[in-house]
Amino acid sequence: MNRFCLAIITLCSCCAALADPARPGGAATVSDSGPNAFSLPSANLLPSRKVDFSVGNSFFRNPWVTAPSSTTARDGLGPLFNTNACQNCHIKDGRGHPPAVDDGNAVSMLVRLSIPAQPGQENLLQQDGVIADPVYGGQLQDMAIPGHQPEGKVRIHYRDVPVTLADGTVVTLRKPVVKITDLAYGPMHPQVMLSARVAPPMIGLGLLEAIADQELLAQEDADDKNADGISGRANRVWDNEQQKTVIGRFGWKAGQPTLNQQNAGAFAGDMGLTSRVHRADDCTALQLSCQQSVNGNDAEGYEVSDKILAQVLFYSRNLAVPARRNPGDPAVQRGEKLFADAGCAACHRPSFTTRSDAAEPELASQVVYPYTDLLLHDMGEGLADHRPEFLASGSEWRTPPLWGVGLTQAVNGHTQMLHDGRARNVLEAILWHGGEAEKSMSIVKTMPAADREALVKFVESL
């Protein structure tokens, strides 16, 4: 090796990101494991940037109010909405939960609506990914500002689904049954499709955004050419800013291409706040009073100014991933091997390196451990919502990241998982896996109890 090469190698090794599975967010990783574990800024943010993080935090946390209001920076709520502050659903920047049985208001869970597409609706489908209910739109808003009717109420109850493991242990899963009552604007479309979704945790989103498209595409195996039973594919969704179809990566079905569009979509759909990226409230043509309501527009013509949208984007990109607590524990390490052996890592891909030209320099060239491939997989009938979204079929879901999952209890006081919060713990979540994940799930079902516990312990160590 000549001196030149040596110099290059030295240079590269000094600058290359350090791979440390105990620090899943790379240099941005934080070490808190308490109730604030999901609320901290990337550890490598400079102080001047931490100030911006605290500004974004303020807009993420503080409630928006009805317009007109003295709070001009934060008015324009509704008229229909699910909640009045981001933080109400992303509780402590963490995971939402389904409402209690027969609780009147869902808050940190919402119900998406759509109807089957008809011939001639291809353009709409290309841009919206779904055909919204003609009266109620793309999601049910169970709150409204004074003078308007909430669209309805979400009621949820559960059906028991017993599962017997190989060692005779019976685990009783619960399958949610969602019912909409008190419809204020007449009946829904007879073929309406409902999909309940809880708010996902906010950590590490900027790092996920910084994974290159090619990395995601390289994993695709839509026709399962390698015959491993796994046929992941990326969703292809509409980018409002670029006005074209791109890869989807955020949301339970990867229906959003960028964090900014995801944020703008949540502002519009969940809070009734327009922005440059999402210019209309979720009022349908049949909801006249909603259409005619006073708005809280700023000089640019939107309720969420470009400045505030940018602050919230910066904040949501930099909510840091916490370090793992006990990666060296022998049971955890055994669980990690079982996780790989059972094929879980085929979709819950442990590691990526983020792009060197990531939008925020702190998030660039980091070796991260999100345990997701961000691709869509058929998860079987048990988990299906039968509601397609862009390319995602009714039984396809995007692999959710697992980082931070073991801190859900510490941050949110519960361990409910999956898109509608039906799983009450890690084992239940695993047992819901079907479709492409059926084989892996079956392996877990046949594991001796000690192995199962080690596997769960590993997942909870993340």
Add this chain to the structure above:
Amino acid sequence: MRRALFPLVLALAVAACGKQPADPVPASPAAPPPAATAATVKPAAQDEAAVRPVINHYSDIALAVFSDALATAQALQQAIDRLVAEPTEANLQAARTAWLAARVPYMQSEVFRFGNSVVDDREGQLNAWPLDEGLIDYVAADYQAALGNAGASANIIANTALIVGEKALDLSTITPELLASLNELGGSEANVATGYHAIEFLLWGQDLNGTNAGAGNRPASDYAQGGACTHGHCERRAQYLQAAAALLVKDLQAMVAQWQPAADNYRAQLAKEPVEQGLRKMLFGMGSLSLGELAGERMKVALEANSTEDEHDCFSDNTHHSHFYNGKGIRNVYLGEYRRVDGSVLSGPSLAALVKSRDVAADLLLQQKLATTESALQTLVDSANNGQHFDQLIASGNASGNALVRGAIDALVAQTVAIENAAKALGIQELNPDTADHSF
């Protein structure tokens, strides 16, 4: 709202300051100072004999600051009693002056909030902001109640009963205990019934000037008896004001008690903790107030939103002093020096001397940054004295005003870097609690 159609409504709506729904009251213990960038210094074993006196003196300063806050609050209480007994414009002015004086030591106490949860826990009842003034008293006709906040239009002064959900609250006698129980009524953190800002509202009233010049302008006759009473319910308004003042005094008495020597209190607990923990609390408090709270929550949010709603002392237009004395408090802790309300100076073993003994340059840098911050905050005070207050400086389109505020923010950020650097000189790596995993 549609500006083109309703410019007048907008002008009025913009004006009411102080009403805003839930802001976590003691704004989240702030983005803490930065993590160490170059972890080269080994954590030094702390020299107990050198460090313990510094921590004890820190407690002495806390005691002096809270004692001054208490004394000035008692003076405020007396001024309020005089106002109620004899509601003249002169007595109202005297009460306002007493309130402004009470803010001087109190704002210097806030550096003790972060890192010392005993202080932070009581802070909500003492200093919560912003508040929904419709909870307390009458407001302008265009006042927009925050959605979903049942308390926003409760008007405790005008009502002897309040229905919240299925509960009927008896408000017939306004006592300190009743007011304390009404904080965060119905779960909304904007429902602030007590503390400095509730009193501020009762002395000044709504600031209806928006980002234009002028503070609140409540008449003394709001406390007049009989037919001279303006805006109704003067007797209950007086009762409210006196109850809020009594609670303020009581809370500050409790704070003073936590810092008294030779007692079974927080000070004793701090004295038993390892000295490194004490140093970490001191520096964490300085950094947290400097960066996340003052530069971020109190200044940059207001600047970015161009929003008087996010102004700290908004009824009285005293925000410049509020910020200035916050900065002073940070400086006090570092220099081990506090100028008391009576003009005497308390000084003793300081963090500055300790840092200097380990790293002359680190001390020099932080001293410079503290001085730069103080002058930057002084420019906000000077501007107010020349007629342009903080709520005008943050107005959209006020480029030179915005620049002044931005200059203060930048100084606070640079100061935080120097605080972190000084911490490293003392062998305290990663002052950021998220990496130290200390919830204190």
